[in-house]
Amino acid sequence: MIEMKPAVKLPTTGERRMVTGDYAAAWGAMVSRPQVVAAYPITPQTMIIEHLAEFLAAGKFDAEMMRVESEHSAMSAVIAAEATGVRAYTATSSQGLALMHEPLFVSPPMHLPIVMSVVNRTVASPLGIWVEHNDTMPQRDTGWMQIYVEDGQEALDMVLQGYKVAEQPLVELPMMIGMDAFLVSHTIESVDLISQEDADAFLPPYKPVHAYLDPQRPMVVGAAAPPEYIQEVRWETDLRMRRAAEFLEETDREFGRKFGRTYGGMIETYRLEDADVALMTLGTVTSTAREVVDRLRAQGERVGLIKLRSFRPFPAERLQDATAHLKAFGVYDRAVSYGVGGPSYIEARNALYDTTTMPILSFLAGLGGRDVTPQDVELMFKKTLAAAGRGRRASGVHWIGTRGVSP
Amino acid sequence: MAAQALAVAASHDGYSAIAFPFFGAERRGAPVLAFTRFGEERLRVRTQVYEPHFVVVLDESLVETVDVLAGLRPGGMVIVNTTRAPDRLVLSKKAKSATVDATTIALKHTKQAAVNTAMLGAFAKATGLITLEGVEAGIMEVFGRRLSKEIADRNVAAARAAYEATRLGEGDSGRVYAKATKWLPTAQELPPGLATPPMETPFGRVGVGSSPSNLTGGWRVNKPVLDGAECTNCLLCWFYCPDGSITRGEKIVEIHYEYCKGCGICAAVCAPKAIHMEREIEEEVKA
Numbered sequence: 001m002i003e004m005k006p007a008v009k010l011p012t013t014g015e016r017r018m019v020t021g022d023y024a025a026a027w028g029a030m031v032s033r034p035q036v037v038a039a040y041p042i043t044p045q046t047m048i049i050e051h052l053a054e055f056l057a058a059g060k061f062d063a064e065m066m067r068v069e070s071e072h073s074a075m076s077a078v079i080a081a082e083a084t085g086v087r088a089y090t091a092t093s094s095q096g097l098a099l100m101h102e103p104l105f106v107s108p109p110m111h112l113p114i115v116m117s118v119v120n121r122t123v124a125s126p127l128g129i130w131v132e133h134n135d136t137m138p139q140r141d142t143g144w145m146q147i148y149v150e151d152g153q154e155a156l157d158m159v160l161q162g163y164k165v166a167e168q169p170l171v172e173l174p175m176m177i178g179m180d181a182f183l184v185s186h187t188i189e190s191v192d193l194i195s196q197e198d199a200d201a202f203l204p205p206y207k208p209v210h211a212y213l214d215p216q217r218p219m220v221v222g223a224a225a226p227p228e229y230i231q232e233v234r235w236e237t238d239l240r241m242r243r244a245a246e247f248l249e250e251t252d253r254e255f256g257r258k259f260g261r262t263y264g265g266m267i268e269t270y271r272l273e274d275a276d277v278a279l280m281t282l283g284t285v286t287s288t289a290r291e292v293v294d295r296l297r298a299q300g301e302r303v304g305l306i307k308l309r310s311f312r313p314f315p316a317e318r319l320q321d322a323t324a325h326l327k328a329f330g331v332y333d334r335a336v337s338y339g340v341g342g343p344s345y346i347e348a349r350n351a352l353y354d355t356t357t358m359p360i361l362s363f364l365a366g367l368g369g370r371d372v373t374p375q376d377v378e379l380m381f382k383k384t385l386a387a388a389g390r391g392r393r394a395s396g397v398h399w400i401g402t403r404g405v406s407p
Numbered sequence: 408m409a410a411q412a413l414a415v416a417a418s419h420d421g422y423s424a425i426a427f428p429f430f431g432a433e434r435r436g437a438p439v440l441a442f443t444r445f446g447e448e449r450l451r452v453r454t455q456v457y458e459p460h461f462v463v464v465l466d467e468s469l470v471e472t473v474d475v476l477a478g479l480r481p482g483g484m485v486i487v488n489t490t491r492a493p494d495r496l497v498l499s500k501k502a503k504s505a506t507v508d509a510t511t512i513a514l515k516h517t518k519q520a521a522v523n524t525a526m527l528g529a530f531a532k533a534t535g536l537i538t539l540e541g542v543e544a545g546i547m548e549v550f551g552r553r554l555s556k557e558i559a560d561r562n563v564a565a566a567r568a569a570y571e572a573t574r575l576g577e578g579d580s581g582r583v584y585a586k587a588t589k590w591l592p593t594a595q596e597l598p599p600g601l602a603t604p605p606m607e608t609p610f611g612r613v614g615v616g617s618s619p620s621n622l623t624g625g626w627r628v629n630k631p632v633l634d635g636a637e638c639t640n641c642l643l644c645w646f647y648c649p650d651g652s653i654t655r656g657e658k659i660v661e662i663h664y665e666y667c668k669g670c671g672i673c674a675a676v677c678a679p680k681a682i683h684m685e686r687e688i689e690e691e692v693k694a
Contacts, residue, residue: 018415018424018548126601151453183453187427188411188549190418287453371454404593 130369
């Protein structure tokens with residue numbers, strides 16, 4: 001009835017199994033050996049914490065797992081744990097992340113390298129449980145590094161990479177890893193479950209440099225500070241965020257040498273070298289966009305793709321280099337900054353202001369979890385192609401597949 | 408979980424595979440959608456499946472409201488849980504069909520009307536693309552790991568029985584569906600902020616007071632049957648019914664089958680034992 005092609009053998013270092021993205025994230029957390037896990041359940045993150053509890057019950061790892069009464073408490077607990085000098089992990093989603101907003105600001109200036117998986121889900125209203133990036137994007141200015149992944153494997157790998165980057169003495173910033181609700185969290189696919197031995201060889205035990213609990217060296221942490229001190233703290237935190245870029249790139253390369261797969265660092269490019277126009281995507285839409293690039297290439301269109309992996313730090317220089325030859329650039333977002341456009345479009349325009357006068361278009365689609373189909377992505381490419389060579393005036397914000405507004 | 412188990416089965420048999428649910432308010436019996444892709448060299452498209460090669464219908468009552476063949480590819484197949492022979496299916500178009508009475512099989516082997524694993528056996532038989540061993544591996548991985556080996560074993564038995572019982576044939580066309588079944592207003596038509604007053608739309612009532620138009624009787628496998636002579640009108644069932652499907656009467660209560668989901672709580676709490684549960688076989692589907 002239908003022709004079946006053989007499957008491609010994928011590189012495997014540990015045990016390869018069919019698991020969900022939530023399972024993969026939990027596995028990544030487990031083999032990172034956090035000593036404290038504190039979390040509060042919320043759909044579609046719940047399975048991450050359930051799986052960690054299973055691993056703990058089965059004796060697969062050893063951590064203090066704190067049951068807390070809210071996400072605000074979960075974040076406060078992992079901050080406190082990190083401040084004693086141990087590795088801590090948490091995970092949340094949507095309203096849960098919104099409730100964490102206040103304590104999120106605490107850890108970056110305090111040099112507390114927490115890693116948190118965030119299953120990206122729409123924030124009310126209207127209430128929904130499906131994917132949208134309007135939970136993580138508004139956390140842009142809290143000082144957390146922010147990564148977006150495409151599949152379960154990346155959700156796992158980035159927890160390990162995340163600690164490695166976050167704990168660099170020159171960085172010491174927390175990282176949130178965004179994974180699309182259901183399209184990653186509940187999607188079952190083949191994942192290389194990295195062994196504890198390999199994980200240990202990649203990620204050594206955490207050695208806190210600044211904040212830790214030691215009776216021989218007592219210290220005040222989380223102090224109040226008058227205006228004489230805070231501005232310097234802000235500058236120093238900003239400096240570490242700038243430095244993090246280099247470590248994100250280097251850590252991904254090191255990961256590649258050990259595990260045979262890399263993600264391109266802060267951005268990954270696909271068929272970009274000789275492209276006239278390109279689209280930048282983040283999250284799972286990237287997978288679909290790769291397919292669309294191949295289809296359009298087969299029709300003779302010179303299109304390419306940039307996968308935005310790191311939203312903070314924002315890869316300004318790499319984007320400048322990657323887009324230098326383009327005639328138009330489209331930026332896809334799964335969140336809107338009301339009245340302006342997509343958040344990563346705003347960032348891209350800012351990053352490319354000095355180096356290009358090509359049109360940069362904002363595409364909004366898939367909000368509230370609506371499916372972004374290959375046809376939707378194709379429309380984004382067509383609009384970008386149509387703007388090629390027309391200069392900045394051809395920029396603009398396009399709502400894709402919005403009834404009564406645009407196809 | 409069946410879509411996941413199918414993906415594991417496909418992976419076991421050497422294919423690339425990926426599966427995900429369209430996650431709504433999933434409860435057993437509620438209409439749900441799940442998607443599995445397998446076989447292509449690289450599975451990159453991460454969207455819902457709009458043009459399937461195979462449609463698996465776990466609950467026959469769905470075909471009354473949903474054109475399950477809407478996106479079916481030419482030469483595709485529909486696999487339905489029904490007591491009917493494949494040639495007696497009447498859907499929107501002629502299509503290769505396979506049928507199996509998965510509900511009876513599931514009740515026998517798993518003691519529950521969870522038909523998903525039986526339908527995996529039917530899928531293996533009907534398509535020939537997945538082996539029964541693959542299905543067993545899928546059930547062991549997805550159900551065995553999460554629940555228990557004993558539960559997985561029972562589901563494997565159901566899948567095997569369904570594999571043997573699946574019949575192949577060709578269904579008929581003739582069933583007509585409303586063109587659109589969902590209210591999809593434009594941005595301008597949408598009530599601001601989704602603050603929705605009672606509204607009549609071409610697809611039924613929405614907003615306040617629209618619940619009565621949401622008929623959930625089709626979710627049911629077993630139906631509560633009231634013996635009026637035994638009913639004392641004590642109203643325990645009326646009080647406990649989680650769906651308000653029982654109303655008070657002068658002498659006895661009344662069960663509203665258009666809403667009753669068949670949970671059986673009324674029968675369990677009935678003091679004079681006037682309510683018992685009965686397996687309900689789908690009536691002949693109206694063409």
